[in-house]
Amino acid sequence: MGSIDTNVEISGSKSLTNRALILAALAEASSVSEVRGILHCDDSHWCISALRTLGTHIDIEGTTVKVHGCGGSWPVTNAEVYTGSSGTLSRFLPPALATGEGKFTLQASEQMSRRPVGPLLDALSTLGARVEFLQEPGYYPFVLHAQGLEGLEVEVPGNVSSQYLSGLLMAAPLAKGPVTVKLQGSLVQPAYIDLTIRLMHDFGVSVESVTTDENTEETSAFLVTPQAYTARTVTLEADASTAGYFFAAAALTKGRVRVTNLDSRTVQPDIKLLEVLERMGAKVLRGEGWTEIQGPDKLRGGFSVSLHEFSDQALTVGALAVFADAPVTVTDVAHIRKHESDRIAALHECLTRLDIRMDETLDGFTVYPGPVNPARLPTFDDHRVAMSMSLIGAVVPGIELLNPGCVSKTCPDFFERWAAIGVGVEMLDS
Ligand SMILES: O=C(O)C1=C[C@@H](OP(=O)(O)O)[C@@H](O)[C@H](O)C1
């Protein structure tokens, strides 16, 4: 196909939507927050549905929602709550529930029930909650007996998911005393913690970062004192992770894509994809509230890049690498094996079917560019597999995706958008 040359507006950030909904629900009882620019997708659907099950009053008008706060005392104290396949909801809700009192049965999709939550629930147990696993210890489903959070010190690992820490931080101000959350090991995707702390700040709460190692000055713990969240009106940024596929489409087709509603100074980690695109020869224009990519004649490869800080883009980089002038290696993403799918194995399977060589390591991969042999690809019920393989489909005719509907996790209208920018998309019956 020809070059993609277009302006696009991207829907609100999934990460910000689920954080804002939960923080607004935790705000002082009877206060009403207005959250503007939410993303409508599976992950936010289950978040709204869970909060409503717990008695939170939520009015929705387009992409604006009004959320009535409960101050951590959930109106419904004996509830069955479903978190779907959403990692954010599944890791943010248990701490928020543990701030109150009640018996909550938490269920998730089969996919989410394979993703670990043990370290988060261990931390909540230390803080006073009681957890009864209904199937496998450390995984959904489980019953959470909540009796408020004690002001204590807890430790969580940072190398599996940053969402444990985000979830604990958001609940911590509603504990009975100061809570210190210590990090064990290095933290994956640390900017998500900045996102959490900034939004907490928007709702009137502060978090203190504690540095114990003067040499590295790395934050090793967070201190949160008892504070109330105040209802606010907040406007959410566009989703930088979804924007990544549109930036990549420009890079891949010698095209031009301007995302008209995303400023490159966002704290969302996936904006760092721009650095990889620049390295591959794309030109990045950064404007006030917008970001534009102009693709090169040929994508440059021949480098290795750590995606530790923005690993949701690992498959995007993997898809682009197929068309580069030399191999590209991605490192430091072991934790994406525990995302919606084992993403390294999923990419390997897809590229192998396309006759593209990929070498897998425990924590990354190398893609060797070559001619693509069109094939039917599995998507592993993983939206990012579907969207990144759609990038290959944007330049190679005949790529078929099984279960393309899995994009609804974060971008339900992805294929309509893909068609609107000029990619040939045909829906098949089977
Ligand atoms: O906090 C968040 O909003 C997210 C954190 C990251 O998860 P992990 O830290 O579990 O990798 C990221 O992959 C996910 O898409 C969103």
Ligand SMILES: C=C(OP(=O)(O)O)C(=O)O
């Ligand atoms: C890992 C992801 O999602 P989550 O952890 O929020 O389910 C993602 O969107 O790539």
